[in-house]
Amino acid sequence: MNVEELHERLRAINEAKGYYFNRDHDLTMRLLAALLKNRERYGYMCCPCRLAKEDARADRDIICPCRYREPDVREFGSCYCKLYVSREWNEGLLPDVPVPERRPEELC
Numbered sequence: 026m027n028v029e030e031l032h033e034r035l036r037a038i039n040e041a042k043g044y045y046f047n048r049d050h051d052l053t054m055r056l057l058a059a060l061l062k063n064r065e066r067y068g069y070m071c072c073p074c075r076l077a078k079e080d081a082r083a084d085r086d087i088i089c090p091c092r093y094r095e096p097d098v099r100e101f102g103s104c105y106c107k108l109y110v111s112r113e114w115n116e117g118l119l120p121d122v123p124v125p126e127r128r129p130e131e132l133c
Contacts, residue, residue: 028058039090044098044109056108060089074106075128087133093127 026034032054033098036046046053057062057071071077072087086092094104105124 026061028054028061031057031061039109043092043111044094045112047103049107049113051107056106072106075131082130083112086128096127097124098122121123 029114032046033056038077039045047056056073060070063073064070065077065078067077067081067084069081070089071084072089072131074089075087076089077084077087081088090109094109096107097104098114099113101122101124103110103121103124105126107121107124111119114121
């Protein structure tokens with residue numbers, strides 16, 4: 026699967042759930058490419074913005090979409106790495122602010 030195919034597949038699945046890709050298409054494609062690279066490395070698509078332990082069970086909370094996406098988008102309009110955002114965030118109705126790390130330190 027290439028980046029464009031991943032983009033289309035994930036777009037269809039996630040937009041139906043109310044999650045959208047970042048309006049910055051270049052950023053989105055770089056993050057999707059990093060997800061594919063992580064799948065090559067580890068066998069699963071873990072968040073490209075976090076360090077993987079190379080163990081799917083230990084990393085299950087950061088397999089994209091990560092466990093933190095929903096609360097991040099609900100509270101800030103975007104997830105930690107800004108791949109997934111709300112419609113309002115994409116329309117500029119919400120500020121683009123840094124999303125704090127929600128992952129507990131003991132899992133990092």
